[in-house]
Amino acid sequence: MEINKSMEGKLTFPGQIHETTDGGILVTKLDDVINWARSNSLWPLVFGTSCCAIEMMSAADAKYDWSRFGFEVARATPRQADLIIVAGTIVMKMAPVLKRLYDQMPDPKYVIAMGACTISGGPFFYHTYSVVKGVDHVIPVDVYIPGCPPRPEALLHSMITLQEKIKHEQYFKKKIEEIR
Amino acid sequence: MSTEELKNSITAILPSSTFDETGEFLNVVITSEELLPLMNTLRTKSEFDFDFLFCLTCIDWKDHLMMVYHLLSKTHQHTLVIKAKIADRNNAQIETVCNIWRTAEFHEREVFDLFGVKFINHPDLRRLFLSDDWVGHPLRKDYTDENMISL
Numbered sequence: 001m002e003i004n005k006s007m008e009g010k011l012t013f014p015g016q017i018h019e020t021t022d023g024g025i026l027v028t029k030l031d032d033v034i035n036w037a038r039s040n041s042l043w044p045l046v047f048g049t050s051c052c053a054i055e056m057m058s059a060a061d062a063k064y065d066w067s068r069f070g071f072e073v074a075r076a077t078p079r080q081a082d083l084i085i086v087a088g089t090i091v092m093k094m095a096p097v098l099k100r101l102y103d104q105m106p107d108p109k110y111v112i113a114m115g116a117c118t119i120s121g122g123p124f125f126y127h128t129y130s131v132v133k134g135v136d137h138v139i140p141v142d143v144y145i146p147g148c149p150p151r152p153e154a155l156l157h158s159m160i161t162l163q164e165k166i167k168h169e170q171y172f173k174k175k176i177e178e179i180r
Numbered sequence: 181m182s183t184e185e186l187k188n189s190i191t192a193i194l195p196s197s198t199f200d201e202t203g204e205f206l207n208v209v210i211t212s213e214e215l216l217p218l219m220n221t222l223r224t225k226s227e228f229d230f231d232f233l234f235c236l237t238c239i240d241w242k243d244h245l246m247m248v249y250h251l252l253s254k255t256h257q258h259t260l261v262i263k264a265k266i267a268d269r270n271n272a273q274i275e276t277v278c279n280i281w282r283t284a285e286f287h288e289r290e291v292f293d294l295f296g297v298k299f300i301n302h303p304d305l306r307r308l309f310l311s312d313d314w315v316g317h318p319l320r321k322d323y324t325d326e327n328m329i330s331l
Contacts, residue, residue, distance in 0.1 A: 093311065126329050129318040130310075133329075 031172045038082070038108065039166040040070040042159070045081035045101065049088030052115040052149040056087040059152035069159055078104040083162070084139075085155070089117040089124060090132045102139045110166070112158050113141040116148045123148065181227065181258050189227065194218055205250070205261045212247070215264045216275040222251060222260070223280045229253045230260065233281035236288065238295040240321045245272050245297060266297065273298040294319040 048056055059066050066072065075081040078101045090098055102109070113135050116122025121133035132138060142165060145158035181189070183206050187199055190208055197214070200207040210218060222230045235250035245266040252259045266272045276299040278284040288299045289308040296317035299305055307314060316323050324330070 093309075126331055129323070129325060129328055133327075 031170055032167075034171070035167045035169055039163040041073070042071055042083045042110065042162070042166075043073045043075050043081050044071055044083045044085050045078055045105070046074050046076050047084055047087065047098075047101065049086075049090065049094060050117070052087035052117070055149045055152055056085055056114065056155060059155045064152040064156060066156060066159065069156065069163065071159060078102070079106065081105055082108065083110045083112065085112045085114055086118045086135045086139075086141075087114045087149075089122075090135050090138065091130045092132060093130070095132050095138045098135070099138050108169075108171075110142045110162055111135075111139055112143045112145060112155075112162060114145050114147075114155060114158070115150055116146060119144050119146060181256055186258065186260060190218075193221055200263075203261075205259050207261045207263055209263045209265065212264045212266045212274040215247075215262070216277070218262070219249070219277050219280055222262075229255050231255070233277070233283055233287075236277075236284055236291065238291045238297055238319075240295065240319065242321050243269070245269060245295060247274055247291070247297065249277070271298075272296060273300055275300050276302040278302060293317070296320065 048054075058064060060072070060074065071083075078084070082105070084102060084105065086098070102111070113119055117124065117131070118135040118141075121128065121131050124131035125133060135141060143158045143162045145154055147154055150158075183201070186206055190197055194210065194214060196210070197218075198209045200209060222228045230251040230253050232252040232254055233249060234252050235248070237248050239246045239248060247264040247266065249262040249264070250259065251262065264274060266274055272295070274297060276284065276288055278288060278299075279301070285303070286308065288297075288302055289304070289306060291297050292299060292302075292305055293307040293310055294317055306312065310318070316325065318325075
């Protein structure tokens, strides 16, 4: 945690030497390196169910170009994807499909809930028989991004937020503490 | 055929039908029992030649259901809307038109799914969009379920 605090505001390659009290330099550095690598190469699954998907495609195109942040390798199979951007309304019939896609993704996996529909059902919250009222009833969500639909800038912001979240993960440190 | 000619010809076939010209098309309002013979005539008789059913849907008027058929003739370039009133909501049924226009087969399945209208002589009347174990017909005005949140 101390290292991560000292890293804040300095998005450099995490290959620096930090003095720590209990000799955790290698372990915490491994976390840093892995997090750095993971966060800069998130492969999103091609998944869009309605108008948010149009904005998602727009974020991928030349004008907004999410490949600047390492998202360009969109995968058509969940087995090769790290990230699922739930772009659009999820209906009851789609929910088991989404769950299955999520289950097929290899760990670590991340979810961005894009737009009002995926957060709460949005405009379909009342008087609906078919819409799932929030995608977090089906799969766990890392970043919520409001809007109807959100602009591509907002999607980029959510992706960068997710990268920040990944950069603060402490997988190996937690494992070592469990062993101790 | 012009609207007036259509009205005269249909009145000659089915004197009990009423007309409504408030919308874009000429609407013919009939009862569900009168549907099949009229539709057969409209399809086969060369002066009508309605060879294209471009919309089939249903309306729930709370006290009755109403089937709506939009017809077009590609040879004569005239359109017509047939509205068939189904008086019995609880046991709603009407003859299928999928023997006349094959496209009606899926549209009627959709109407069956969402409004619960039974189509007599339909070859494969199953739910189309909802799961087979769904209870009720969601586009009916009195439909509700435990997941539905109302204001």
